[in-house]
Each structure stands twice: as C-alpha cells, then as structure tokens.
Amino acid sequence: MTDVKAFRRGCYEAARQTGGELTDFQVGNEPTPSFHQAIITYSDRNVAVVCVRDAPLMALAEPHVLEFLPARTAGSLTFVDLPELAAALTEVPGFRLLSVAELGEPVDAARCPQISQHDLRYWQPQTLGEALFNYWD
Incomplete structure (x- = not known):
C-alpha cells in the first residue's frame, strides 16, 4: 500500500517549491479508481499528481474529476510532462515519478507485479499508464 500521508506531504512540498498550491486531494480507497490524486493549482493551469494506490509510483496528468455518484467516472488519463514539477x-522519498514516455510504453507484466494477470487479460490495457492508472472494478 502507498503511504498516503507521505504522498500528500510530497505533493504539498512540490507545489510550494514550484509556486503552486495544493488545492484538492482525493484518496482512491474504493475499488475504483486505482490511484490517489492531488491537484496543484498554478496561475495558468491545474495539474494532477496521481499515485498508484498499491505502489509508490506517481505521474503527472491533466486533472480528472473523481466523482462516484450517480455513476463512476471512467476513461484514460492524459499524462503530461512538466519538468519543474517533475x-x-x-525528491519525494520512497516514490518514483514515471515519465510520459514510460507511461506510453506497452504493458510489461513482469515490470508491474501489482497488476493481476487476470486484469491484464480482461481489460487489455495498451499502455503502462492505462494498466497502472485506471477505473477497473
């Protein structure tokens, strides 16, 4: 399991260092989504820092509304590269930030033991990003 407090603390510090503000933090503790999301707001944009719920892997993405009622949100995240925030x-201890290039690579089950083989066969994600950051039930 990911240390949610450490993830939040790291996002807060990264926002502070880059002139942003942590404005929203959502914990993915239901079956879906498979990730936690922190929104960092800058004067010209919002950025989501997402972290896999079961592994200390992070990525940068366009913010995604995580609403659960009346229906769960679904769809792939759009990953972004922001060098300063990255x-x-x-510097967040114990976490690894994945690049857009890595997230766009084909899924390698050996690289992601936290993803079940059943889910990979059933959902058939095309990229590592889809396999790690998803709304599978």
Missing part, C-alpha cells in the same frame, strides 16, 4: 517530485 524535478520537485523526484
């Missing part, structure tokens, strides 16, 4: 997040 540099700040690489």
